[in-house]
Each structure stands twice: as structure tokens, then as C-alpha cells.
Amino acid sequence: MTTNSTRRWLALGALAVAMLTIGLDMTVLTVALPTLAVDLNANSGALQWFSTAYTLALAAVMVPAGALGDRYGRKKLLLGALVLFGAASLACAFAASAGQLIAARVVLGVAAAIMMPLSMAVLPVLFPDSGERAKAMNIWITSTALGLPLGPILGGWLIDNFWWGSVFLINVPMVVIGAAAVAALVPESRNPQQRPLDLPGTALSILGMLGVTYGFIRLGDEGWGNGLGWAALLGGAAIVAVFIAWQRRATSPLVDLDLFRSPGFRWGAVFTVIITFGMFGLFFTVPQYYQAVLGVDALGSGLRLLPMIGGLLIGSRLGDPLRPKLGPALMVAAGLAVLALGLGLGALTEPGTSYWFIAVWIALTGAGMGLALPVGMAVAMDDLEVARAGVGSALLQAMRQAAGTIAVALLGTVLATVYRDELGALNVDPVGDSVNAGVAVAKSTGNAAMLEQVQSAFGSGMSAMLWVCAAFCAVAVPLALRVLPRRAAAASESVEAIPAALVGGDGPESTHVG
Structure with a gap:
């Protein structure tokens, strides 16, 4: 195996570690909720928001995050998101009140919303051959899926042996490993067409996804007769419709x-x-x-x-x-x-x-x-x-x-x-x-x-x-x-055109992919 090929697979390993962390964080909190209710004096509404805050931030920020990565560099934003995810995990672990934990969970969701699409977006850069790319996609998806059932297992053991904050502290060493490997092994890539940011589209995307996601969460929790849930869902759907209409006429759509x-x-x-x-x-x-x-x-x-x-x-x-x-x-x-x-x-x-x-x-x-x-x-x-x-x-x-x-x-x-x-x-x-x-x-x-x-x-x-x-x-x-x-x-022409140095991770930071 060549050096460049080795670097590609090691980089994929770093991305898999990051995605495993997100998968764990989606389910690990479930085992800590009874303890959080006592230690943070959290009522049922607060317990619900511990999960909802993360989900809403994840849904709202994902699409703008992908566009920002294409514009400013996927590696830069991915590294920043990993650091933010680690910091937010520390804030969650040492939160002294329900409000602090909810706020930290929002930041955690924002970081995860950046990590998920950008870690996936660098796969075509790392693996220009469609056969290798399919194997890499397999590993990337499996690492995320593995984290979902592992969350309750690891979280249950931690709760039995330590305090509830330990379910968040497990993110920190994994993030450090992932960030170090991404910094050393993942090449920078971006869209060479530096178009202006679609600020109206970004705002409409965030508001629309917030409304639709919160509406379904509310209806799922309170039943289909809940007025607030329907108001959020219909309002979010209307904003999404406006967003789609705007994207059709915008000169630089999101x-x-x-x-x-x-x-x-x-x-x-x-x-x-x-x-x-x-x-x-x-x-x-x-x-x-x-x-x-x-x-x-x-x-x-x-x-x-x-x-x-x-x-x-x-x-x-x-x-x-x-x-x-x-x-x-x-x-x-x-x-x-x-x-x-x-x-x-x-x-x-x-x-x-x-x-x-x-x-x-x-x-x-x-x-x-x-x-x-x-x-x-x-x-x-x-x-x-x-x-x-x-x-x-x-x-x-x-x-x-x-x-x-x-x-x-x-x-x-x-x-x-x-x-x-x-x-x-x-x-x-x-x-x-x-x-x-x-x-x-x-x-x-x-x-x-x-x-x-x-x-x-x-x-x-x-x-x-x-x-x-x-x-x-x-x-x-x-x-x-x-x-x-x-x-x-077969590998597409656009992917085959990636510079060899970029694929191997040896290109300069300013290199971009077209």
C-alpha cells in the first residue's frame, strides 16, 4: 500500500472516530435522565429539552454548515467543529443547572451539525475511485450507527460507576484523537467558485427546519391535537416553501x-x-x-x-x-x-x-x-x-x-x-x-x-x-x-480530476477542489 493510500485510510479512521462520538451522544443521555432529574432538579419539561435542544440545533444548522464548508474550506470548519464539540461536552459535564445543560446541548448540536456533513463531504476528495469511496462510505456510516446502541451500554456503565457528567466526558478524548488526526491527515478542499453567501436563504433554512422539527417533536410528545405543535409545523413548512421559492430565484442560492x-x-x-x-x-x-x-x-x-x-x-x-x-x-x-x-x-x-x-x-x-x-x-x-x-x-x-x-x-x-x-x-x-x-x-x-x-x-x-x-x-x-x-x-470525471497531491493530503492549505 502506498503512503498516500495509507494516509487516506488513516484519515478515514479519524473521521470514523468523530462520527462514533456523535452516534454515542445521540443515545448516551437516555440513561442519565433519571439522575439528571434529581441532581439538577429538572422537571419533565427540562428533561425533554435536554434532548430536543440537541435535535433542533442539529436539524437547523446542517444545510448552512455544508454550504460554508464548500466556501471556506471543509477541513477548517471540521476542525473548528471538533474543538467546539469537545468544549460543549465539557460544559455539559459540569453544568450546574438545567438551563446551563440545555444551552450546552444547543452548542453540542451545532458542532455535530457541522461535523456530520463535512466529514462525509471529504470522502470524495480522499477516495476518488468509486469502489474505494463505497468502502469508505460503508465504514463512515457503520461508525455512526455503532454509536447508537453503544451509547446506552457505555452510559449505563458510567452512571453505575461515576457521576452523570461522565457520559459527556467520554467525548473529550475521542474528539482530541479525531481532531489531531484530521489536522495531520485530511486535505483541505473547497468549492473554487467563491460565490457570495446567501444570507436570506440561510435564515429561511434555519427557521424552516426549526419550525418543522419542533412541530413534529411537539406532536409526537403531546399528541396530534396539540395546537402549538401544529402551529410550529405549518409555520415551518410555510417558511420552507418560501426558502425553496427563494432558492429558485437567488443569484447565489444556499x-x-x-x-x-x-x-x-x-x-x-x-x-x-x-x-x-x-x-x-x-x-x-x-x-x-x-x-x-x-x-x-x-x-x-x-x-x-x-x-x-x-x-x-x-x-x-x-x-x-x-x-x-x-x-x-x-x-x-x-x-x-x-x-x-x-x-x-x-x-x-x-x-x-x-x-x-x-x-x-x-x-x-x-x-x-x-x-x-x-x-x-x-x-x-x-x-x-x-x-x-x-x-x-x-x-x-x-x-x-x-x-x-x-x-x-x-x-x-x-x-x-x-x-x-x-x-x-x-x-x-x-x-x-x-x-x-x-x-x-x-x-x-x-x-x-x-x-x-x-x-x-x-x-x-x-x-x-x-x-x-x-x-x-x-x-x-x-x-x-x-x-x-x-x-x-465508475469514478466520475470531476472526481478523477482531483490533484494527486490533494488526495494524498500533501497539498497546501489553499488548494481547492473543482
Whole structure:
């Protein structure tokens, strides 16, 4: 292996460490919430904002961050975001009040919103060959996905042995390693066409994504009759419509809507969103099932997600050699089919189901994601010119983030509706609020019949929700076979034109990619 090739893969390792940190931070907080409620005297609203603040900042800043990286240099902004992420993690760890923690979580979300698209945007620069780029995309996505189930495992262990701030301190050494490696190994790249910043577009993008994201979060938490949730959602949607209209007439638009004219980017984005929707079905229900029905703690819940990690690793490893032979259409279709099968089996889960059956279907779900998601994202990125990699990857990540938020709201409504219907006469506060509240009431009163009915009602709601996820993935299988390319794309001319010195990381800071 050549020196330049070695540097490229080491740089990818640095990016993977950074993405693993973001994946961990998305879920590690869940195990700390009960402790935070006591130590910071946080009410239920504050606990909700600990997560919501991060999600809103992530959704709002992602698209402008990609455009800024294209303009000013992706490496510079990525390094700055890593430093900011580390500083915000320290602020979270030592927050003395709920307000301080919420503010620090906002900054953490802003840093993550810059890190996600720009770390993805440098992949076409590092790996001009489409085959290597697909492998790199696989590693990049897997590192993020691994962080999601590892968060509760690591966080549960830290809470048991240290104080709640330790769940944020784990970010710091990983960020230091990532920043040092990015500084030494990742080349600088930017769009050579230095167009003026689209300030109106930036403001409209931020406000629109804030409104839509907060609206879905609010509706998911409070129910579809919540007036504030609808006001935020409709207002955000209206601002997004104005943003799109502005982008069509702006001389230097923030987002080039012509990206969607490219079939690869358009359909790659569509299937990425569908896979994300199915993925959130698992993450939304299975931890609740483990804790409310099986009665395990957060650490035990995280450990029982390990089969999903195994499936994810197997699926992603199989994807590397199979993609050149089968092509994107068959790979994405196969991954969606496996994902649909896993979710469909999950819908058959009942309160008395053996764990081995659960382990099998969550492993299948992980394998489906590992097969399909990297290929879908690679198809989208393969159709991008390197100069537009920042804003293109930001748009792709923003769509995934929106899909996850919408999935939680919609799927949560399906689960809650069936759960309350199945409760019958028990559908009263607080039992009807959530399965965790229902289980707590049943155990505190020693009512075994109530406990059985609450757990059974949740099982019915989880089944209905997973059937919806499985149906989405199954319907997408023939669509993938129809619209995606049959063969893996060759390296595009725009990517092949990258200077060799830049690809190897030996070019000067001022070098840019066209």
C-alpha cells in the first residue's frame, strides 16, 4: 500500500472516530435522565429539552454548515467543529443547572451539525475511485450507527460507576484523537467558485427546519391535537416553501435545487430516508420493550441490542465485495427486503416471546441496514461534483435527520393509539400516558392483572408500529429495482480530476477542489 493510500485510510479512521462520538451522544443521555432529574432538579419539561435542544440545533444548522464548508474550506470548519464539540461536552459535564445543560446541548448540536456533513463531504476528495469511496462510505456510516446502541451500554456503565457528567466526558478524548488526526491527515478542499453567501436563504433554512422539527417533536410528545405543535409545523413548512421559492430565484442560492435533477442523488436520498424511517422503528420501541416488559435496566437494554450491532457489521462487511458484482439496485433491494423481514418478525413479538427470537430479528434488521444504507448514500454521493460535496452531503444528512424526527412522531402516534385502545378501562392517567408509567403504577399497587394488560397493550402497539415500518421497506423493494442503477458507477470525471497531491493530503492549505 502506498503512503498516500495509507494516509487516506488513516484519515478515514479519524473521521470514523468523530462520527462514533456523535452516534454515542445521540443515545448516551437516555440513561442519565433519571439522575439528571434529581441532581439538577429538572422537571419533565427540562428533561425533554435536554434532548430536543440537541435535535433542533442539529436539524437547523446542517444545510448552512455544508454550504460554508464548500466556501471556506471543509477541513477548517471540521476542525473548528471538533474543538467546539469537545468544549460543549465539557460544559455539559459540569453544568450546574438545567438551563446551563440545555444551552450546552444547543452548542453540542451545532458542532455535530457541522461535523456530520463535512466529514462525509471529504470522502470524495480522499477516495476518488468509486469502489474505494463505497468502502469508505460503508465504514463512515457503520461508525455512526455503532454509536447508537453503544451509547446506552457505555452510559449505563458510567452512571453505575461515576457521576452523570461522565457520559459527556467520554467525548473529550475521542474528539482530541479525531481532531489531531484530521489536522495531520485530511486535505483541505473547497468549492473554487467563491460565490457570495446567501444570507436570506440561510435564515429561511434555519427557521424552516426549526419550525418543522419542533412541530413534529411537539406532536409526537403531546399528541396530534396539540395546537402549538401544529402551529410550529405549518409555520415551518410555510417558511420552507418560501426558502425553496427563494432558492429558485437567488443569484447565489444556499442549496442548488438542481441536485435533485440528478437521478442518483434524488433516488439515493429517497432510499436513505426510507431506511432511516425503518431504523427508527427499532430504536423507538425495542429499548422500551426491554425495560417495561422484560424489566431490565438501561445497561441491560443496551447489552441486548448487541445482536443488532453484529447484524450491522455482517451486512456492511458483505456489502463491500457484493456491491461491484450485484450493483446498487440489487444491493439496496436486498437490504430493504432483509430489513422488512426483520421488522416483520419483530411485529410478531409478544410479552412472553423468548429473547433468542428478539435477537434474531434485530440482527436481521441490523444486517438490512448494513447492506442497504451505505449503498444508498454512496449512490447519492457518486452523482455529486466534488465542489458541491459539502452542501450535497448536508442536504442528505438533513433529510435523514428530518426523517428520523418525523418517524418518531408518526410511529409514536401509532404505538400510543393502539396502546390506549388495548388498555380499555385502564386508559386513565397516568397509565394511559406511557407503558413505563403503566408498569410503575401496576408494580406499586401490586396489581398483577394490570401489569399483564399494560405489557400486552404495549406489545400490540409495538407490533402495529413495526408492521408499518416493515410495509414501508417492503414497498420500496420493487421501486429500488426499477429506479436505481444496475451497475456500480465508475469514478466520475470531476472526481478523477482531483490533484494527486490533494488526495494524498500533501497539498497546501489553499488548494481547492473543482
